[in-house]
Amino acid sequence: MEMKEGKSSIKKGLWKPEEDIILKNYVEAHGEGNWANVSEKSGLMRGGKSCRMRWKNYLRPNIKRGRMSDDEKDLIIRLHKLLGNRWSLIAGRLPGRTDNEVKNYWNTHLNKRSSQTKTTTICSKNKKKLQQFPTSQPTRCKISENDDKRSQGRKREDITAVSPWIEHARSFNFDTEPPLFPANDALLFTDDEPFMPILDSLALYEALQSNGGEEYPQEVAGHATGLC
DNA sequence: AAATTACTCAACCGCGGGACT
DNA sequence: CAGTCCCGCGGTTGAGTAATT
Numbered sequence: 001m002e003m004k005e006g007k008s009s010i011k012k013g014l015w016k017p018e019e020d021i022i023l024k025n026y027v028e029a030h031g032e033g034n035w036a037n038v039s040e041k042s043g044l045m046r047g048g049k050s051c052r053m054r055w056k057n058y059l060r061p062n063i064k065r066g067r068m069s070d071d072e073k074d075l076i077i078r079l080h081k082l083l084g085n086r087w088s089l090i091a092g093r094l095p096g097r098t099d100n101e102v103k104n105y106w107n108t109h110l111n112k113r114s115s116q117t118k119t120t121t122i123c124s125k126n127k128k129k130l131q132q133f134p135t136s137q138p139t140r141c142k143i144s145e146n147d148d149k150r151s152q153g154r155k156r157e158d159i160t161a162v163s164p165w166i167e168h169a170r171s172f173n174f175d176t177e178p179p180l181f182p183a184n185d186a187l188l189f190t191d192d193e194p195f196m197p198i199l200d201s202l203a204l205y206e207a208l209q210s211n212g213g214e215e216y217p218q219e220v221a222g223h224a225t226g227l228c
Numbered sequence: 229a230a231a232t233t234a235c236t237c238a239a240c241c242g243c244g245g246g247a248c249t
Numbered sequence: 250c251a252g253t254c255c256c257g258c259g260g261t262t263g264a265g266t267a268a269t270t
Contacts, residue, residue, distance in 0.1 A: 014238070014264080036255060052256075053239070088258060103259070104237050 011045040057098045064096025
């Protein structure tokens, strides 16, 4: 897996304007996809993933850059409360914004803010960080030794370590026990809760409805209302 | 003015999953 | 069915820069 990108000839680091032009021209000529071949065929010495990421987060048409509007902030907060860290889902509701941008924005602006006001919705990973660096700022600190140790042995198992809420979720029987929907959705979801597929479409529906009810797929609304 | 600290965000990495052979 | 390839996601890093001392 990812063998091709392990080659030493693959260039890394910030993209230069001329590389952007090459990639943009190539994608506009050949379309998106088949990223693995892009570097080879376009002459870029970049990995497929890097090309895809650059296109998706920066070069793609209709990318909206700059400050988040209040509406966007509000929607991010609302959707994050409901969906958790599913940035691509959240970004999908924000025209012109990318998952990376939403994720960065959350981590740098909103997470900081919420950690100041909320005490019960710190995700398990951040808990660890906060214990390590007892400030309200969850972003990285310049303690490179810790950083190195942190980056080593970074594995999925660490992330998916069983926590009490997962155990709780596992014990929840959706077949016989449909979830209740309190008026205050904060009671239903916290950052510490797992993704519950059965609630996903409803969560989106509710989030969007209370945000002015912009367009959403019919089947989502139907699914959601069907549950209610 | 220089050094240090804090912050932002583009980019990288590892992984899971679907498609294909 | 198993192996491989590719795509996309989410977590994390680190360079660049702003703010502070």
